[in-house]
Amino acid sequence: MSEKTIQFDQPQLKGTITVPGDKSISHRSVMFGSIAKGTTTVEGFLLGEDCLSTIDCFRKLGVKIDVNGTNVVIESPGMDGWAEPKEVLYTGNSGTTTRLMLGILGGTKLHTIMTGDASIGKRPMRRVADPLRLMGAQIAGRENGQYTPLAIQGTDLQAIDYTMPVASAQVKSAILLAGLRAQGTTIVRESEVSRDHTERMLRQFGAIIDVTDGVVSFEGGQQLTGTHVNVPGDISSAAFFLVAGAITKGSEIILKNVGVNETRAGIIEVLEKMGAAMRVGIENEQAAEPTATITISTSDLQATTIEGNIIPRLIDEIPILALLATQATGTTVIKDAEELKVKETDRITAVVTELKKLGANIEATDDGMIINGPTKLHGGALKSYGDHRIGMMAAVAALVTDDPVTLDDAACIAVSYPTFFEHLETLLQR
Ligand code: SPQ
Numbered sequence: 001m002s003e004k005t006i007q008f009d010q011p012q013l014k015g016t017i018t019v020p021g022d023k024s025i026s027h028r029s030v031m032f033g034s035i036a037k038g039t040t041t042v043e044g045f046l047l048g049e050d051c052l053s054t055i056d057c058f059r060k061l062g063v064k065i066d067v068n069g070t071n072v073v074i075e076s077p078g079m080d081g082w083a084e085p086k087e088v089l090y091t092g093n094s095g096t097t098t099r100l101m102l103g104i105l106g107g108t109k110l111h112t113i114m115t116g117d118a119s120i121g122k123r124p125m126r127r128v129a130d131p132l133r134l135m136g137a138q139i140a141g142r143e144n145g146q147y148t149p150l151a152i153q154g155t156d157l158q159a160i161d162y163t164m165p166v167a168s169a170q171v172k173s174a175i176l177l178a179g180l181r182a183q184g185t186t187i188v189r190e191s192e193v194s195r196d197h198t199e200r201m202l203r204q205f206g207a208i209i210d211v212t213d214g215v216v217s218f219e220g221g222q223q224l225t226g227t228h229v230n231v232p233g234d235i236s237s238a239a240f241f242l243v244a245g246a247i248t249k250g251s252e253i254i255l256k257n258v259g260v261n262e263t264r265a266g267i268i269e270v271l272e273k274m275g276a277a278m279r280v281g282i283e284n285e286q287a288a289e290p291t292a293t294i295t296i297s298t299s300d301l302q303a304t305t306i307e308g309n310i311i312p313r314l315i316d317e318i319p320i321l322a323l324l325a326t327q328a329t330g331t332t333v334i335k336d337a338e339e340l341k342v343k344e345t346d347r348i349t350a351v352v353t354e355l356k357k358l359g360a361n362i363e364a365t366d367d368g369m370i371i372n373g374p375t376k377l378h379g380g381a382l383k384s385y386g387d388h389r390i391g392m393m394a395a396v397a398a399l400v401t402d403d404p405v406t407l408d409d410a411a412c413i414a415v416s417y418p419t420f421f422e423h424l425e426t427l428l429q430r
Pocket of ligand 1: 023024025050093094095096097167168169170171173194195315316339343344389416
């Protein structure tokens with residue numbers, strides 16, 4: 001545990017930061033680079049703990065991965081050349097690593113065991129294991145494969161036509177990755193579109209894939225070819241500074257290199273709807289993953305309703321949007337977000353409990369929360385529950401509290417944003 005007291009005296013945030021690499025895309029760059037035979041180079045890789053867990057797993061499978069700052073070089077013999085690991089594959093705190101690896105490992109010829117930290121041990125895995133079993137995958141684990149540790153005996157797979165019961169990019173991606181090795185055409189049907197980095201990267205690595213009206217389909221047995229991946233900045237990390245800039249008096253922040261893939265950029269729409277003083281300059285619309293420079297200033301915010309198919313496009317931003325709503329005029333309603341309950345912690349309970357400690361007028365509902373604002377927040381002793389996004393929400397809250405915020409475990413922030421406090425320091429006007 002690393003307790004941290006966060007205190008600011010009439011803070012103002014000004015200046016420019018370049019947001020670190022996207023976590024979802026960084027994971028996938030290593031996974032795809034390891035599946036492909038040959039060399040893949042990655043630029044802008046996120047050196048967060050979750051992505052380092054993914055690298056560690058593939059090294060244990062015999063893939064050569066060199067990390068030099070945020071540049072990564074992957075040299076792989078291709079999936080058929082992977083070695084059966086002598087050790088357990090440790091996925092740390094990373095749901096993405098655990099769930100996507102399950103899809104990848106199911107179609108190898110290898111026996112592997114995967115486990116993670118205490119939080120991973122509580123996160124549901126049958127949402128992935130069940131469709132993979134329909135493809136023929138052999139997966140064993142606690143409560144019939146619901147919880148880690150998971151043992152996977154790789155085998156031949158058959159394609160499936162699967163209708164997603166929940167909007168989840170991890171479930172979709174695990175099936176698509178297993179589909180690479182399956183016989184036949186794998187089809188995944190989504191009623192609400194989740195982040196599509198896997199589909200985009202499949203194309204980047206040379207696969208032919210069709211995406212029409214929420215239906216993803218592609219032929220198994222396609223070989224991937226090593227390539228260059230440019231990882232944009234993570235909009236889920238940028239979100240903390242977008243909100244910090246909007247709620248902290250006398251601020252103007254420029255965020256560079258923010259990934260604005262439309263399946264991730266729901267927060268921009270919400271900020272616009274709430275009246276944020278923000279400019280979004282898109283730079284390379286044609287890139288595999290477009291980016292933008294975003295400027296945000298102190299804003300006069302109005303409450304809003306966040307619901308329906310925008311939820312998967314901003315699911316990880318809800319903790320920080322809840323804080324934003326405490327500073328907006330009126331009642332903000334967040335619904336259709338029950339998926340928050342199965343993240344690193346139950347993010348509905350965690351957000352409501354912690355913001356209440358600061359004096360927020362916020363109530364939990366079954367599928368979200370209701371927040372009345374604006375409220376003057378005071379200080380307090382907050383818990384992160386080991387969840388990086390709750391930790392960063394607490395730190396940003398300290399910008400608008402009149403007393404210090406003490407955070408029980410600030411180290412967990414390194415999961416996705418190891419330079420978070422440095423960036424905050426850069427922006428603070430002393
Ligand atoms: O990897 P992990 O731990 O699941 O990370 C989180 C996060 O907040 O960083 C969720 F807790 O992001 C997920 C995201 O919520 C990353 C992800 C992906 O890269 O595919 C997809 C989302 O999860 P899901 O369950 O909706 O597919």
